[in-house]
Amino acid sequence: KQEVTQIPAALSVPEGENLVLNCSFTDSAIYNLQWFRQDPGKGLTSLLLIQSSQREQTSGRLNASLDKSSGRSTLYIAASQPGDSATYLCAVRRMDSSYKLIFGSGTRLLVRP
Amino acid sequence: DTGVSQDPRHKITKRGQNVTFRCDPISEHNRLYWYRQTLGQGPEFLTYFQNEAQLEKSRLLSDRFSAERPKGSFSTLEIQRTEQGDSAMYLCASSLWTAPYEQYFGPGTRLTVT
Numbered sequence: 001k002q003e004v005t006q007i008p009a010a011l012s013v014p015e016g017e018n019l020v021l022n023c024s025f026t027d028s029a030i031y032n033l034q035w036f037r038q039d040p041g042k043g044l045t046s047l048l049l050i051q052s053s054q055r056e057q058t059s060g061r062l063n064a065s066l067d068k069s070s071g072r073s074t075l076y077i078a079a080s081q082p083g084d085s086a087t088y089l090c091a092v093r094r095m096d097s098s099y100k101l102i103f104g105s106g107t108r109l110l111v112r113p
Numbered sequence: 114d115t116g117v118s119q120d121p122r123h124k125i126t127k128r129g130q131n132v133t134f135r136c137d138p139i140s141e142h143n144r145l146y147w148y149r150q151t152l153g154q155g156p157e158f159l160t161y162f163q164n165e166a167q168l169e170k171s172r173l174l175s176d177r178f179s180a181e182r183p184k185g186s187f188s189t190l191e192i193q194r195t196e197q198g199d200s201a202m203y204l205c206a207s208s209l210w211t212a213p214y215e216q217y218f219g220p221g222t223r224l225t226v227t
Binding site: 004006031032034036041042043044045046049089091093097098099100101102103104105106 | 117144146148153154155156157158161168169202204206208213214215216218219220221223
């Protein structure tokens with residue numbers, strides 16, 4: 001059974017700091033891995049999607065890496081801003097016809113002004 | 114195209130009552146997914162449809178839960194005889210079969226069972 005774990009569960013940093021969020025998964029048979037952002041009481045916004053054959057993806061100040069063999073991914077946020085405060089969810093897409101997502105429990109990020 | 118919409122956004126009900134939620138996917142999206150998210154946890158898969166066919170149901174979907182997608186357009190999720198443990202955010206997502214990785218999520222329905 002695929003399990004996704006995110007560490008840390010919560011993180012508080014001062015504005016401007018670079019930070020790394022971690023995600024690990026137990027079964028390497030995945031199509032891809034996706035990072036989402038969730039603001040309180042809201043739905044999910046996709047940030048980055050990394051295919052299983054890729055090592056990393058970048059979008060603006062965000063960089064996500066994937067090491068499928070070790071079952072790990074990291075999300076790097078450069079020069080954090082208060083507007084980055086949210087919950088960040090990591091999800092893997094199982095290698096079956098459903099393409100459903102299996103999520104970790106998230107990292108709650110607070111960027112202090 | 115206004116994205117995935119869900120109705121209602123919030124629902125408060127007493128234990129034992131039945132509730133029904135609606136999800137309207139992005140136009141022409143033939144795949145529709147339901148997920149449930151409890152406080153402090155990530156979303157968990159409940160079920161998904163391709164057009165009007167319900168292709169998979171999670172073990173989380175007990176006999177009190179039923180989902181439909183008549184005519185392959187909007188979907189409804191009904192919970193009968195609600196329990197306090199049903200309190201959660203219910204999220205809907207849709208995608209094209211030809212672009213299954215691009216799942217777009219709705220804003221969710223927050224259910225509180227008192």
